[in-house]
Amino acid sequence: MTPKVALTIAGSDSGGGAGIQADLKTFAAFGVYGTTAVTAVTAQHTAAVLRVLALDPDTVLAQVHAVLTDLPPAAVKTGMLANPEVVKAVADVASRGLLANLVVDPVLVSTKAGSTRTASSSSPTPRSSRPTSRRARCWPASTCATS
Numbered sequence: 253m254t255p256k257v258a259l260t261i262a263g264s265d266s267g268g269g270a271g272i273q274a275d276l277k278t279f280a281a282f283g284v285y286g287t288t289a290v291t292a293v294t295a296q297h298t299a300a301v302l303r304v305l306a307l308d309p310d311t312v313l314a315q316v317h318a319v320l321t322d323l324p325p326a327a328v329k330t331g332m333l334a335n336p337e338v339v340k341a342v343a344d345v346a347s348r349g350l351l352a353n354l355v356v357d358p359v360l361v362s363t364k365a366g367s368t369r370t371a372s373s374s375s376p377t378p379r380s381s382r383p384t385s386r387r388a389r390c391w392p393a394s395t396c397a398t399s
Contacts, residue, residue: 255285257323259351261316261342262331262359263292263304270359271331287323289315292334306334309341316345327353 258279265271272288279286291312295303319325328351333339346354 255283256326257285257287259287259289259316259319259323259325259328260331261289261291261312261328261333262357263294263334264290266293266295267297269298275329275331284326285323287319287325289319291338292332304334306338309337312338313341313345316342320350325352327355329355329357331357332359 258275260272260275260279262275263271265273268274271294272290276286276288289312290307292304292306294301294305330342333342342351345351
């Protein structure tokens, strides 16, 4: 029997406790083959998020389309969509019905460090990319959402 495939579109947690690493562990625990589209790379450990580098939307979309082409997922989960441009790119794909059984988990705040921060800025996540903006873009195409 071929296992079901799931795709997580989220940030990477170098400490392994959240992001794509946690999603892959959860998928495996349920016998699901996990695939990923990385939206951001973090430098973090159990006490703090030290740095966040957001990937550009084209790179995120290239990963999503590579997975959709070869390993069509039965379900898709989003996590940290690192900036408004990535949110828009993922929402556009979702609005075309390409992300089956979409679960939106609008991750913006680390329990370790407060608001997520990008490598190019030490300021908190811009107001335009806070949860309300993300809900407005991604939730209409979702099957369910977390809070």
